[in-house]
Amino acid sequence: MTPVTSSAVSVHVNGDAYRLELDHRTSLLDALREHLALTGTKKGCDHGQCGACTVLLGGRRVYSCLVLCVAVGDREVVTVEGLADGADLHPVQEAFVQRDAFQCGYCTPGQICSAVGMLREAEAGWPSAVTSADTGTSRLDEAEVRERMAGNLCRCGAYANIVPAILDAAGHGGADR
């Protein structure tokens, strides 16, 4: 019997439903880039080591290169293309522009999606390795942002702008959208 190597898969991305016939080896990242023409999500290492492919899956940030598309199920996928409301940028996107928090832009979609997910995590009270037991996450400071964003590499070295950008966004409702 010939082994079954592909399946019909339904995915929900940025509010749209898609039905794809996919090779089982297809990562969520490749499904977005190769099959849905959503190339905003970037491939930097394909190994879960750089963060360029970060998207929101069921509201949580994930490395989409480490998720097989057949395992996504009915969880909503939000990519960088799905963050703005028409011409109205998400506060994190707006802050990245204002702070020049990127140069080449290749890690940027991942940084932005990661920051959006991270702000929600902090808002929900999830502690990080540097969270003080006394104060909790009530105050998101530079140390918290650095710790929580350490999974997103930027080789252009925009970190010194990314941190204040995310803090700006945190003060402008970045966790609420």
Added chain:
Amino acid sequence: MTATTDAPTRTGTHPRVEGLDKVTGRARYAYEYAADEVAYAWPVTASVGAGEVRGVDVDGALAQPGVLAVLWHGNAPSLADVGDSKVAVLQSPVVAFRGQVVALVVASTSEQAREVATTLTVTYDSREPDVVLRADHPTLYRPESVNGGYSTDSVIGDAVAEFDACPVQVDATYTTPPEHNHPMEPHASTAVWGDGRLTVYDSSQGGNAVRSTLSTLFGIDRELVRVVTSHVGGGFGSKGMPRAGVVLAVMAARQVDRPVKVALTRQHLFDLVGYRTPTIQRVRLGADPDGRLRSIDHQALEQTATVEEFAEQSVAATRVMYAAAHRRTAHRLVRLDVAVPSWMRAPGETPGMYALESAMDELAVATGVDPVELRIRNDPDVDPETGARFSSRNLVACLTLGAQRFGWAGRDPEPGVRREGRWLVGTGMASSTYPTYATAASCRAGVDPDGGYDIAINATDIGTGARTAMLLVAADTLGVDPSQVRVRVGDTDLPQAGLAGGSMGTTSWGMAVEKACRELLEAVRAAGGVVDERIEVAVDTKAEIAAQAELSRHAFGAQFVEARVDIDTGEVRAPRMVGMFAAGRIVNARTARSQLIGGMTMGLSMALHEEGVPDAAFGGFTNHDLSTYHVATVADVGDIDVGWIDEVDDDVNTIGTKGIGEIGIVGTAAAVANAVYHATGVRVRDLPITLDKTGQLA
């Protein structure tokens, strides 16, 4: 910014033109162009360290579903020789290093191409590779010249005899490991043949070189090749010239008669796109007790490949930094079974200034002269080796203003005595420098009756802000608001210009843009000042480049670092860095600041993390991904404060810019190492400064 002259600044500040596209995911990179019936090609790389390919199981691979072609040197088309082994792919059975491309699998899906490539049977005759650089290596030789056209050696006076006669001597050997560029976008190419024309979307720092190389390799008329480099995800030198990937994409596309995409993997980048050579550098400084240098001797040993020579100009910066009557510099190479080293951000200056500026700190300790004062005391009036006049040299201003900004005054030089909790705290500094280059470029400028101006030039924006800088140069020259100007870059259909490299993009392209805009204004004046139909001019800067006077052209800077070292673990942190630069006219303050910060961040990464580890047993590198080759992440970086002096230099070139893409990384590693010494009393002379090297501190 600190003004040092009364001249009006011509520094603008403008948001990155393509910023919106980059934060919304609309900016399109080389791999992301749609093409009908696209196929995917996956390189297969050598699993042996040296030897020859004997055979490839082509039939077995072709029997698998979806496989369109399997290429290896036994069946690949012959390419013309362009004298660059990095693009001469699949042309010979010789395996010069582990990781070299030995075959290519083309399939209708990327999953299948990858699967078949990783399971392809390749047989070899192999021998034991020789990959470790050492000072007593038998193949050590003197190259004819080194990268950038610099001379291999320089000798003025008798540096060794003078050193022997000096009352204060520093004689130290510093080593740096192989370092890898690792732009966030791995090199990718989409190749499309159609109607006898070739269109390539390529991740490159300069499309013109890609077009020329492909045209020669494949014997196609240059005019029939178009290379698009609209957005490029960083390069840092590794995309300066075409590499294996783009050649493989074009070869495969012709072979299977379909558009083909090639995306190198992160693993491929360790072997196929160049890297910074490891270095072993001996520096001898002879001085009087007041720190005045009498002798400078700097020797660098580096590696190159068996198939091609690349000699990094590691001691070039030493030739311009400090005054001393007796001087000697030299480069030597060892040929090994390694991938070809190449450009990585400030090739030469980066490793060389780590060694020289570390030695200067050792001299400061030996003489008791403050490190900032020591450098001021040895600042030369003219280029110390050529005797040429500097177009401008403001190292002293950078040292003075940087020290003020950092709060250097009153620093206690005693090492290892400041403790805050678990941390030993210290400060260190180093000078920076980078030469100012320029190449000829062409540009078209036009104005339409609606008052809209447009600029066309095949510049490449690899993230530096080139589009925005050209916009500001144009608007400044035309005397109009930037909103009235549109700039097109990143396409060989546009007027030809050089690559984004050598910190010369803004200068080379800017000279052409400025000239085009001046001539456009002339043309409008000639038309009576009325634009009732489109007016367009085309210029090039060959004459301006040829007419450049013999001057010593360099940017300078000074960097200051606070380091904290954990007394128990030896972990090094750098919570505070200050950089002060003199780089001529800064065109766009906003993107310039980002570039300088970015350079310093990569310098910090070099100081503390980056280390390619040669695999002595199997060849190549033992570390092949970002979990084993560490680069700085946001958690490693603290406060970075950069500034510059408003340096007005009318002699350096026609627009007064010196370039800022590379100087930020130059000297950073020494400043960090010097701060670690000040914190701990431990002098680390081999990068990176990992926690095993600071020893027992508690």
